[in-house]
Amino acid sequence: MSTFKQEPHKLLVIPGPIEVTDEVLYANAHPSMSHVSADFIPVFGDCIRMLRELLFTQDAQPFIIAGSGTLGWDQVAANLVEPGENALVLNSGYFGDSFSDCLRTYGAKVDEIVAPFGDAVALSDLEAALKQKKYKVVTFTHVDTSTGVLSDAKGIAAAVKKVSPDTLVVADCVCSVASEEIRFDEWGLDIVLTASQKGLGTPPGLSVLVASQKAVKVFETRATPVTSYYGSWKKWLPIMKAYESGSAAYFATPPVNLIYAFNASLRQITKQSPSVEERFRLHRETSARIKKAAEELGLKQLPVKPSVAANGMTACYFPEGLTAADLIPSLVKKDVVVAAGLHKDYKLKYFRIGHMGISAIDSSRGDVDKVIAALKESLAEAKAGKNA
Amino acid sequence: MSTFKQEPHKLLVIPGPIEVTDEVLYANAHPSMSHVSADFIPVFGDCIRMLRELLFTQDAQPFIIAGSGTLGWDQVAANLVEPGENALVLNSGYFGDSFSDCLRTYGAKVDEIVAPFGDAVALSDLEAALKQKKYKVVTFTHVDTSTGVLSDAKGIAAAVKKVSPDTLVVADCVCSVASEEIRFDEWGLDIVLTASQKGLGTPPGLSVLVASQKAVKVFETRATPVTSYYGSWKKWLPIMKAYESGSAAYFATPPVNLIYAFNASLRQITKQSPSVEERFRLHRETSARIKKAAEELGLKQLPVKPSVAANGMTACYFPEGLTAADLIPSLVKKDVVVAAGLHKDYKLKYFRIGHMGISAIDSSRGDVDKVIAALKESLAEAKAGKNA
Missing domain, CATH: 3.40.640.10 (Type I PLP-dependent aspartate aminotransferase-like (Major domain))
Structure with missing residues (x-):
């Protein structure tokens, strides 16, 4: 059995590639x-x-x-x-x-x-x-x-x-x-x-x-x-x-x-545990948690209704007055890597968070906590900066 | 700087994939x-x-x-x-x-x-x-x-x-x-x-x-x-x-x-050292050494003349009376993995040895020595088996 441990690195929460196990x-x-x-x-x-x-x-x-x-x-x-x-x-x-x-x-x-x-x-x-x-x-x-x-x-x-x-x-x-x-x-x-x-x-x-x-x-x-x-x-x-x-x-x-x-x-x-069925449930649960947190932070989501929203990623519009440059580099400074928009007409208006695989199913990693905390801080800093 | 060491394994000397560095x-x-x-x-x-x-x-x-x-x-x-x-x-x-x-x-x-x-x-x-x-x-x-x-x-x-x-x-x-x-x-x-x-x-x-x-x-x-x-x-x-x-x-x-x-x-x-030019020279040198050893072991090569023989691999006919089954598994037992033939009309008649990259240029690894020694032993065993 190997004791290999991957190098410390920024948390990758884009919608692929995702964090993978040692x-x-x-x-x-x-x-x-x-x-x-x-x-x-x-x-x-x-x-x-x-x-x-x-x-x-x-x-x-x-x-x-x-x-x-x-x-x-x-x-x-x-x-x-x-x-x-x-x-x-x-x-x-x-x-x-x-x-x-x-x-x-x-x-x-x-x-x-x-x-x-x-x-x-x-x-x-x-x-x-x-x-x-x-x-x-x-x-x-x-x-x-x-x-x-x-x-x-x-x-x-x-x-x-x-x-x-x-x-x-x-x-x-x-x-x-x-x-x-x-x-x-x-x-x-x-x-x-x-x-x-x-x-x-x-x-x-x-x-x-x-x-x-x-x-x-x-x-x-x-x-x-x-x-x-x-x-x-x-x-x-x-x-x-x-x-x-x-x-x-x-x-x-x-x-x-x-x-x-x-x-x-x-x-x-x-x-291995959890089962495939249980994995689906955990992805839904993690997704609901991130989407609720985003909503509480005032972030509007791209999908027009919950029934068409993916469970492995979340796409949110930037708040009024903020752009990618106000938010994404600030998250990187907190060691959280999210993705910019990717759609020909709207790509500058939103960003994307991935929550698939071990980030979604292994809560002991604390990935979701880290993403939500960083998002909260970066948004507060960005808004404070705009008001300064 | 990492101290990663790859797992011990059989020496891979097929014409690709080849042995790679840690x-x-x-x-x-x-x-x-x-x-x-x-x-x-x-x-x-x-x-x-x-x-x-x-x-x-x-x-x-x-x-x-x-x-x-x-x-x-x-x-x-x-x-x-x-x-x-x-x-x-x-x-x-x-x-x-x-x-x-x-x-x-x-x-x-x-x-x-x-x-x-x-x-x-x-x-x-x-x-x-x-x-x-x-x-x-x-x-x-x-x-x-x-x-x-x-x-x-x-x-x-x-x-x-x-x-x-x-x-x-x-x-x-x-x-x-x-x-x-x-x-x-x-x-x-x-x-x-x-x-x-x-x-x-x-x-x-x-x-x-x-x-x-x-x-x-x-x-x-x-x-x-x-x-x-x-x-x-x-x-x-x-x-x-x-x-x-x-x-x-x-x-x-x-x-x-x-x-x-x-x-x-x-x-x-x-x-890094050796230079690209020096690498070419080392590939030629290793190739010559393996081809000479094969010849001394009575193995006839596929290329009809030295000027059309590759420097990163050697293809040899099995000796009269021997087949892949007599030689290749015996080499595997000595932890040396060579390749069978790959040509629609002749694939059962010959085998291939790769000698590219670190196997060819880093003599301190002893890959070439190992290949030649294993080949010599396996051939002797196969011939003795046939004569028994």
Whole structure:
């Protein structure tokens, strides 16, 4: 057992990367290993199996590939949507814009339903659109990291099944896996795509995607060749199956150390206390606490109502008269790192606090206390400064 | 200063991933940091600057992206070759086949010159092909990891400049950067693409590419849209320029910890003793020593002559009557991990030893002694077993 302790550092409470455990960082510092060795194969295989467990799916197919979360969009656009086919993007922020851009790059005809700023797309608008046109995929951002808006994944999947059952339901869950409840099989999702550095509690560098067998079938029966090489499931599917079954196969060298780190984090999430269910509850509880504190400090939140507010992050407008420069550097001086805004029209008006993973579930760390205290002090200082 | 020591482990002498230093692994275990923080920006910027230094280029443009080395092929195919344009692949092994496959995926018309097994393509064949047809790019594998064949990068670049000066010279240097001499500007290379886990001495997970200003211009003036999203330089060029100039920009979350690790390794390679030039010499010296020992043990090498043999790896045929099963597990028992063959027609007939990075340049580690001694013992045991 290692006694590795990470270096003292400023508390990172942006909506990803997040604070990670010493065990995960120690696994990231694993000595170099052969990617085809008998020691490494089960480490990779267990990541595949634990991902299924985390998402409550029996038979969906995980893909774990070196890349940023963004690569998940390429996987969807290049493997599932053939050139000229229709895609419907439910846009609740910056990441909806980008997913559309990606789909168009690979030849999809994209329609968007753009939610008002701070809101999710109404299910009635989705149903109306599905009645108008046949779509190969409907995509939505479960939690848009730019706005902190939470979409109703279960409701969206149900609406698609009702109106257009052949359409694949694609959930961009980069900022929701392991912090928001996701029930892959029960809700009828076809794609959950994410990245390692948010709720999954691992350093950035892994594109993580889970595809239903229905989606795999759509891929396998496509009429035209896949339009990406690095993102092609034709290349990756045999690799994932090989590692899961206990043998190695080669397409590109997997990011061995990151997979050790991911394994360590998935093990903490799925095999240790608290349980996955309990983790969801703790994320909701921490979120409620931070949102209440923000409200008491007079900070208005971006999401227009509590039902569309994420549980792993909080986005707040700066108070009247204050800007990022008045608040964010002052928080850094108190060793608390929050994120600026990220939305083309509003980015200067708000900031974002992440509360996923160990910051949300391990109250003994005192991360939430520290964030709230620093926010209170910095706001008071900023207001005093303006009045001076 | 850290006193971190990596766990005891089997000596990894495959042609990547390679053994890495404690400092690099410790950097990979850096606490989570914001990818847009003032602390992280220069870490990324310095990687860009040190890469230029390592490749002896003044103004070429580096790209450092989360991904496997394979992603470098997508970058070339999607950014530099427009659909229907001609590409010429000099094929000296497995990785030539794959690069062709990648180029075709993005719509290039690919011609190949396939070298005899164990040899590089003759420059006269290259010149003849260039006289027959106009090519947008010529690609070659500097060291083909599957065969250990070294191509004459300088000679290929000179031949292209002479016969077809507009053609871009694309060097797949995954298994050569930092172990073989590469002089980007002097030789007139347009693309050097590589990965973090070989000569660069960093865990796998970074696609590293350096493009000449001429290549960037070709990209900027292309007539059709780029056909990849995640691999698009339209997205990445502003990011690389921002980080180098000291500010942050966002397209996809960079693999922060791997970039800390890459920075630590590049610093050891470019700023510490031995110098880059001296490192090349030490790689040649180590290679000669291993190749001589292999020869003395009766092992025939894949490369058909010394001038096409790589200096960072050695590929040897199994002796008559022995197979991988007779030798590789026996080496593992002696804590030495070598690689099996990797070439569609010959993979069962040979094995590969990597000798890049610290295993090659730091003789105080005794890695080379250990490999040679284990090889000698395992061969003797295997032969005795066969004769028993």
